[in-house]
Amino acid sequence: MNKLFALIAILIISVGCSRGIEADLIVSAKLIWTGDESNLQAEAMAVKADTVLAVGSLQEMLAYKGSNTTMEAYDNQMIIPGFIDTHTHFMDGGYNLLSVQLRDAGTPEEFIERIKAYAATIEPGEWILGGDWNHENWGGELPQKSWIDSVTAKNPLFINRLDGHMVLVNSKAMELANVSNQQADIAGGTIVRDEAGNITGIFKDNARRPFYKVLPDPSLKQQLRAAKTAMEYVASHGVTSVHALNDMNEAYAQLHKEEEMTTRVYVTGSLASWRNALKDAEAYKGGDKWLRFGGVKGFVDGSLGSHTAAFYEPFSDTPTDSGFFVNTPDDLHRWIKSADSADLQVMVHAIGDRAIHTLLGIFEEVEKENGSKDRRFRIEHAQHILPDDFVRFAELNIIASVQPYHAIDDGRWAEKVIGAERIKRTYAFKSLLDAGARVVFGSDWFVAPPIPLEGIYAAVTRQTLDGADPDGWVPEQKITAEQALRAYTVDAAYASFEENIKGSLEPGKLADFVVLDKNILSIPGDEIRNTKVIATFVGGKPVFMKE
16 A cells, blocks of 8 residues: 555656646545446546545546545455445334344244343333344244243333244233233234134234334434434445335434434335325425435235235145235225325335235336326335246336345245245346346345345355355346346435436445445355455545444
């Protein structure tokens, strides 16, 4: 690096600020992957204020060097556009970082002990939330409230399975929600009961609704702490923008007002309550480069892990069950048509093949009814697709918003649930791309970690977390590292109508970029997950620097 700066000093003397515009920052690297097809690779970039001024060779960029320009040289590193995570539950991710950690609990005993230890750190009456437990870690037995009632006697508990579609509650929470063994089943949900008909403590999807009435609303102070914690965490993984789905809250507006945001956030509201989202969008005039409004997110079905995703054929391990819709097609059609008429962007969760096929049909009908426009409908997850539906994504201009980490996580057990034939079209990123669909990547955080390098690794290798598939699970669906990178940057910006201001490093766009210690386009796929984020810049300012 010292030799490089000596060369720079010599060049500065000879070149000076010859362009007449002085850059605030000039960064150079072994490789800058810009994402701009007309100038895909470069070695230096000049930044003015929060915007890319120019991209090219180091000598070209030195024409923008002035007396106040900061020089940053990353001789052996790679610079890429900032990662855009198109699917997060961002505030929940922040809350979960501050709550009990159960994602990697490997046995029922460890599960219980972690809850006991956390309960000892909080005040009586305070809710135990978060969790992200995964019963597949210990063989598939669902947890029960009887496991944890004795260690949570003073605290109501409502903890999520990591897919966000199933919770475990304790007896204290049931008491507060006035839920007893006589509780009636709720459409679009499941209450799990033992052989005697007693509630075990597991509630799936809509069956969780009675508890929402008693769950406490976080204070503004708690919201701000969660938001700041979440922003710091994702910055350490190179994420500069997130789509925060169903995530309306006070904290974003407060942080924006105080100019304390370090992550750009696209906030969406609920599809069923689309009028509220429209009010927010109108109140903020759509937002700005830091905080945007104008989208809504809804649900067709549940999840594969909870056996609540809607399929045409029954689950292989539960022949009497094929999942269900959490909202009726008629309701979905009405909400989508209304939200689209109000120029809100519509994105809908659909996982099972029946859910996806039905949603594609609704989107097609609404487009005919409301007329042609640049609406950019999105299907969130799009995990299990019928063979004839891949091309429909392209024909209908539907964005497939997918989360590659789910493939290497669920791949450990998915065949047990849906069989060998259906997994051939599961998490089928290559089939979507080959069909001409626009594919964008996200994490689904808190459900999965918001680490794009893990997502790229997953898409490129498809090596499941248990190591059982060294050549890749459903390997014909592997994609290249560059395709995966585009799905996290260029195409991710398109998914929120922001391709003109972010997603690539080119003059006039925001200077959101990440420094990596390796060139992820040239190393073996299984080394991608070991790549380190050296620095993250948002608007030309560092928001994370590795120590």
